[in-house]
Amino acid sequence: MVEDQRTQRLAEVFQALSDSNRLRILNLLNSSKHPICVNGLACNLGISQSAVSQHLKVLKNCRLVTVQKEGYFKHYAVNKNRLLEIRRMSMDFFGMDLTDK
Numbered sequence: 584m585v586e587d588q589r590t591q592r593l594a595e596v597f598q599a600l601s602d603s604n605r606l607r608i609l610n611l612l613n614s615s616k617h618p619i620c621v622n623g624l625a626c627n628l629g630i631s632q633s634a635v636s637q638h639l640k641v642l643k644n645c646r647l648v649t650v651q652k653e654g655y656f657k658h659y660a661v662n663k664n665r666l667l668e669i670r671r672m673s674m675d676f677f678g679m680d681l682t683d684k
Contacts, residue, residue: 593676599641608635609661618660619659619660621639621657621659647662
């Protein structure tokens with residue numbers, strides 16, 4: 584049962600990461616020194632604000648991004664701790680040591 588839950592959690596993360604626009608959003612957020620609002624992401628990526636919002640919802644549900652509310656705006660950043668957790672989960676799932684090359 585624990586194995587099934589672990590597999591399901593990892594599959595949900597991989598599904599969230601399977602969209603190229605979501606990867607582009609994560610890459611842009613990761614390369615920024617400051618959190619970015621939806622409009623900033625949309626302008627930089629050349630996609631609509633509503634599309635960005637939908638992608639951010641998926642990323643947020645998997646805890647891949649964090650949100651800071653400033654006034655009427657929400658600013659997003661990569662959740663680096665979560666990325667490290669996913670890395671550990673993936674390596675454990677595939678039976679690999681983090682020191683393997």
